[in-house]
Amino acid sequence: MRCWARISAVLLAPALLAGCVEVTAPERPIEINLNINIRQEVVVSLREDVRDLIERNPGVF
Amino acid sequence: MTRRMKLMIAAGLGLAALAGGTAYAFVYQADAAGQLRATGLVGEQSDGYLGLVGSASADIRSQVDAVNIQRRAYYTDLASRRSATIEEVAAATACTLFATRVGPGQYYRLPDGVWRRRNGSEPVPRPDHCG
Numbered sequence: 001m002r003c004w005a006r007i008s009a010v011l012l013a014p015a016l017l018a019g020c021v022e023v024t025a026p027e028r029p030i031e032i033n034l035n036i037n038i039r040q041e042v043v044v045s046l047r048e049d050v051r052d053l054i055e056r057n058p059g060v061f
Numbered sequence: 062m063t064r065r066m067k068l069m070i071a072a073g074l075g076l077a078a079l080a081g082g083t084a085y086a087f088v089y090q091a092d093a094a095g096q097l098r099a100t101g102l103v104g105e106q107s108d109g110y111l112g113l114v115g116s117a118s119a120d121i122r123s124q125v126d127a128v129n130i131q132r133r134a135y136y137t138d139l140a141s142r143r144s145a146t147i148e149e150v151a152a153a154t155a156c157t158l159f160a161t162r163v164g165p166g167q168y169y170r171l172p173d174g175v176w177r178r179r180n181g182s183e184p185v186p187r188p189d190h191c192g
Contacts, residue, residue: 038148040191042145045143046145046150047156047157049139050156053139054161057131059091060093060094060132061162
């Protein structure tokens with residue numbers, strides 16, 4: 001597929017990424033303040049997973 | 062006493078010691094975060110990690126670090142399974158922690174960076190990202 005060809009060229013031509021929505025940057029800068037950029041719909045979609053995580057690890061949470 | 066009996070007794074003692082150690086580790090682990098929050102020196106932050114409310118001893122600091130390292134490992138794992146970032150998983154967890162784990166008189170910190178103390182059983186305000 002043409003899109004995959006573009007992904008393989010990502011290191012040489014990052015601008016071509018515009019057409020491939022799923023690809024995200026692998027590294028993010030470390031945030032040192034609490035005002036991090038959070039996608040609210042992702043937070044909502046994680047609700048069940050997060051509840052399980054907390055209940056299964058009471059010592060950590 | 063036969064050699065076999067001696068071996069059995071030694072094995073039994075070994076097993077008992079192992080079980081005791083595991084039980085102790087479990088008791089310690091079972092409420093580490095809760096005990097830290099209860100000291101009043103440590104609070105929950107909207108970024109999904111524990112933070113130091115003021116200055117704290119090296120012992121408290123190392124316990125907070127240990128809990129946060131474990132949290133980050135869990136966040137990283139969940140993020141990779143759900144195509145989310147670690148920060149998003151952490152922030153989503155903070156929403157539930159704020160709602161369920163910050164007890165009366167315990168501390169929390171919203172994105173404005175100010176530590177606040179939960180007043181009695183009044184609900185803890187939720188960070189904006191919680192929706």
